[in-house]
Structure formats: structure tokens, C-alpha cells
Amino acid sequence: MRGQTTRILNLMASDTKIYEGVFAINKPTSISSAQVLRDLQRHFNPSSLFAPWLEHARAKRTQESRFQRQRRREKGRIQVKLGHGGTLDPLATGVLITGVGSGTKALSRFLECTKSYEAVVLFGAATDTYDTEGKVVARAPYSHVTREAVEAALQKFRGKGMQRPPVFSALRVGGKRLYEYAREGGAIPEIKEREVDVLELELVEWMEPGTHGYKWPEREAEKVEKEAASKLMNMEEVEGISLKTPPPDEQPNTVVSDSPDLKRKREEGSVDETTDDAAKKLKSDTDTNTERTSTAPQPQLADSIPYQLPELASVSTPAPQPQIQPQPPAARLRMTVTSGFYVRSLCHDLGPAVKSLGIMAALVRTRQGDFELRKNVLEYDDLAKGEEVWGEKVKGMLEEWDEKENGGDRRSRSRSREREADIE
Structure with a gap:
């Protein structure tokens, strides 16, 4: 025990820097925020950058009492401690705030800061998840939706207002998903709206039908799910919306x-x-x-030269x-919002505002707090390039964080690490 204590004191008194704090990474699409942390950990654990952190964590672990060891959840090997400051859905990309070591204690402040997003809303359908990852629960006409109509409708969403979180798919009340209440014939619990503040909201790109690659999901919800959705989303009360299948000329790719x-x-x-x-x-x-067409934009053939087969040239009829038929129109929105705002809900609510339906087809978080894409955010692809690439970038971001938070007195903080008990 005496030798182990000496080992800790020697480490604390050395010039070895223990890097921890907060940085940001650009999360790619199709993977969860938790998976990004696991990928980071896989690269951080064997790295030279975080070797001092791991060494100190192992030394501290030996000083724990039996009671502390029994209470500890992580009973396996020691890994670099990581956390994130605000989940991004698998569909979304962009800024994912990441805490290392004691930096995880600062993550809660990023839940309250403002965030900027770019999102694509696709008109003509609603899904249980409010985005293209879910199942279609309703369809509505969309040929009347124009850029002017969308820009006019956006006005009602700016500033302070009330917003209902996505209510149908992931949310559980009393241990049940909401549509299960409808299946059982019981009353569906009310989901309360919450106050949000939209500081900026603008339409930055209008995509006419047939000029983009966004499309509705192919999966259809079951009848009971659709019935529950119509009640939960209040779609039947919206003027001009038909929950029946739209006419053939408004069914994409037909x-x-x-x-x-x-x-x-x-x-x-x-x-x-x-x-x-x-x-x-x-x-x-x-x-x-x-059927073989990909998500590439579909050509609109209404004004093209008529098809004519050579062997039919002499036929009178x-x-x-x-x-x-083209796909429905889509719009790219740019916004800055406060804590608790759901971009998916905005896309969902914008549909009825233009007498149609809407879903989120893409989402990028461009800024969160002081971290902004293409300025001070680590690219996910840098991880595959090795520590010689990502190591210097992460090191620089953690040093910048330390300078801002603690005046750069890293050595003093390293020597007091045992007393602060930052590493758990």
C-alpha cells in the first residue's frame, strides 16, 4: 500500500500532463451518438495522448476501499471516461459535444445553450417518428405547396411559443408506447406542450418536385398505429388534409x-x-x-418528346x-433555437401549416455553444487516419478548453487531481 501511494504522489508531482476537458466531433449519419463515443474510446484507450490519464485512473483505483469497489459500476478494464452533451439522432449529423475525464462534469451546461441547425422538410406525408426513419401513418396532397406558402407559414414559428415533443414512437408513458393505449381501447395520455424560443428561422433553399433525392419512407404503419397517430397528432382536425391515399399524380415515382x-x-x-x-x-x-431508380432526382417528362417506337410509326393510334411523376417539394431550413427544441416537431407542424403534411428528411447541427462546424470541430473521418492526425487536433481543443476554463494551469490541476477525485 505504501508503494502504491508513493506511485500516485510521483505521478502527481511529475510534469506529465493529463488531458481532459471538452471538445466536439462531427457525427456522421446512420450511427448513434453512443456509438460515436464507443468509437472514440476505441481510439483513445491505446493512444499516447491519454496514457497519463489511464495511468492515473489505474493508480487511483488501487486506493479505493472494498466498499467503493463494490459500489463501482465499471468492474472491467479501465477506459478513458467519455460523455456527450446532447444526443443526435442516427439520421442527424453535425456537432456532438464530448467530455473527457473531468470534462464530463461540464456537459450539462451545453444542454442549456443555443444550437443552430439546418434541416430538410419533405411535404406530403407524416410518420410515427416525424422523420424518414419511421413508418408512414398518413399522406396528404402537396401540389399546392409553394415556396411562398412555406415562407409565410414560418412566421408563426419564430420567437417564443409552445411546442409538443414527438409523441408517437419513442415516448413511453407508464411503461407503454402511446399507440399501445389505443390498441387496448384505453384513453391516450396527454403529452403536454413546452415553451421554446426560436431565435432565427429562415428558408434557405426551395426544392421543386423532381429536383432532389429525398423521398418518403417505404414502410407503412399498421391500422391501429395510424388510428392512434391521427388522434395523437390531431391531423384530422387540420383543414384541407385528407388522410386517404393522395391521387395518382401526387404519388412519387409512379x-x-x-x-x-x-x-x-x-x-x-x-x-x-x-x-x-x-x-x-x-x-x-x-x-x-x-423500381431500380435510386434516390437520385427523378426527371419530369411532362414536357419531353413523346415516346415513339420505330415499329409503330405507321400505326394511326x-x-x-x-x-x-415527380417527388413532392422539399425545403431546407436554417434555425437557431434554445434548449428543449425539437426540429422534428417543427417539420411535422409545418406540414399542416401549409395544408399538407411534413417530415424531417435531413438534419445537421451546425453549432452548439462555441463549437461550430468547419471551425473547431473534429472530423469523424480523422479517427481512421491515426493518432498522428486526430491526436494533435484533440490535444489542441482540450488545451484551448483548459485555457478558457482554468487559465491554462494544467500542472497545478494535475497535482491536485487526487484531492478533487475527478477520475471515477
């Missing part, structure tokens, strides 16, 4: 069937079967191509001209 004239001729028996067979083949080929 091919219009035979024209009325062709149908009439078929009923009268005056359709040339050669022409009809060729038309069916053309429609079948178009269907196949449509023209083959039907299939028309690929």
Missing part, C-alpha cells in the same frame, strides 16, 4: 396508366392489339426502370405516353 382515350377505344374494341401489346411492354419496361 407511372400513369392508360389515357382516358385509350381506355375508351379499348372498351369500344377499336384498339389495335399490336399497339396495345407494345404499350403494355413500354409500361412494363418503365415500371422496371422505376399512338401508344400511351407514360409520365413519371
